[in-house]
Amino acid sequence: MKKERKKQLNFQFWKVENKEEALYVIKQCSYGFLFVAALNILLGFLISMATIIDGVIYLVFGLLLLFFKSRVISILLLLISGAGIVVTFLNKIGVTYGGSNVFLTIIVFYFAIASVYTTFKYHKIG
Numbered sequence: 001m002k003k004e005r006k007k008q009l010n011f012q013f014w015k016v017e018n019k020e021e022a023l024y025v026i027k028q029c030s031y032g033f034l035f036v037a038a039l040n041i042l043l044g045f046l047i048s049m050a051t052i053i054d055g056v057i058y059l060v061f062g063l064l065l066l067f068f069k070s071r072v073i074s075i076l077l078l079l080i081s082g083a084g085i086v087v088t089f090l091n092k093i094g095v096t097y098g099g100s101n102v103f104l105t106i107i108v109f110y111f112a113i114a115s116v117y118t119t120f121k122y123h124k125i126g
Contacts, residue, residue, distance in 0.1 A: 013114040022122035026069050029115040033062030033077065036108055051099065054084070058108075065115060069122055074115040081105070081112040 013029075016022045040055030057080060064073045088105040091098040 019125050025118040029111045030062050030066035032111040033058050071119045074119040078112040081109045
């Protein structure tokens with residue numbers, strides 16, 4: 001039963017009911033940010049060095065979120081990912097030059113929203 005519940009929480013972070021579930025969602029969000037960081041750093045070495053900066057930012061904040069479960073860090077990640085959406089759409093329409101993967105940017109923004117909600121819930125429960 002418990003494993004079934006954890007599988008449900010992958011994309012339903014708003015159903016967090018206790019501290020263990022909140023920790024699980026925070027860890028999943030952190031791993032998501034770390035994956036995006038690794039992807040950005042790898043692509044930075046292969047394609048454009050500018051994406052390495054984004055990768056390092058996501059790496060640092062993802063690790064901080066993983067270890068400290070901080071509301072401030074999750075809010076900063078939300079602001080950074082929100083700015084990423086704006087920049088990605090500007091790149092997509094040709095105003096600026098850079099990455100244009102809207103799908104990945106929206107996923108990162110979703111993880112940021114989940115981390116903000118869950119870190120606040122985690123500290124409220126705890």
